[in-house]
Amino acid sequence: MSPLREKILSTASHLFQTQGINSTGVDTIVAAAGTTKMTLYKYFRSKENLILEVLEQGHQDFQAWLSEKLNSNTNKPSEKLQKLFDFIEEWVTSPNFRGMGFIKASAEFPSEASPVHQLSSEQSRQFKQYISSLAHEANIQDADGLALQLSLLFEGAVQAEQMIRGSGAMAYAKKAAKILINGAATH
Amino acid sequence: MSPLREKILSTASHLFQTQGINSTGVDTIVAAAGTTKMTLYKYFRSKENLILEVLEQGHQDFQAWLSEKLNSNTNKPSEKLQKLFDFIEEWVTSPNFRGMGFIKASAEFPSEASPVHQLSSEQSRQFKQYISSLAHEANIQDADGLALQLSLLFEGAVQAEQMIRGSGAMAYAKKAAKILINGAATH
DNA sequence: ATCAAGCTATACAGATTAGTATAATCAAAA
């Protein structure tokens, strides 16, 4: 892929996260990326299109990183579920963590008719589905229920971390997750 | 207070929640409220000022409703904590629930220099502090830790409910809350 | 009936937005 295209994507991702999506103009993006509007509109049909691609890439990066971590560091299915929040914490507290795109995007595009909102909720659904599959492999009875609860903790912790940087929310979310997982496993 | 002023406040609150704050123009607000810009700017110094007042009123309404419910329906401190999420669910699933302002506002105003962001995180802190005081009265050892975990569940559930309306997330958040409360009480 | 206060109507300024049109520049390939 064109390096300029990637530069625009990463610059936009950074600005969207730090300044907000709607508050970040196209002019700001191209200035920060060191290019011009003509080039941006050559690679992206519209600003909405750029937003969608930023979201898509962010989500894929996270999912790929997470499943790779789980597959290479754990063996048994029950172990995967137990270590899930350890890796999530590692991701969230890493220096180049820029927040979860789909959480903020759904807040900035509340209308369900918006393609951005639709992609956001689809990504949230996919993430929950991934946790559910882990819970299912670990023979948890109410796998979907546990997955929903864990995703609530996750989204709440990310939200809290975005609200007050360095709040340590994820550490407590991890503890809560362990309690919920153990509780669900005994049934 | 002037009925027109209140009409503007409630209209703005509704539009901010359904369309987003930054995406809702002042012209849209006055048209929906059946008045004009001149009147709006008579009662509110600026749009930012209006946003702050909408947030303030929404938070006060919620806090007043919740503590009234808890004080009139429960006696023992431990009972308050147990019934907390029952009442929260009642609030969130009520027909005129318009979402929690401070959660979306912090997403739309990510810069910590923004007064809107500052008020949002202050309200989030106050809510967590309220839960903490309940936990403390119930003689929970790590009252602050439990309060943080419960507020994560709360914010995650509201977020999920905003993302996919009628997802039933709050019911599962309630179950998770009971488990965490019981777990913390035995220590 | 006159007056005053509150509200409406409308037009405007100034800034910012997304997106486009046109021309100049630059580098590498033929």
Next chain:
DNA sequence: TTTTGATTATACTAATCTGTATAGCTTGAT
């Protein structure tokens, strides 16, 4: 050296935004 393709520079359109200025209307009190 000439051509080709990619990028830049700049100017522009048309819409939208917050906030203000000016003038007219309406209603209730004196």
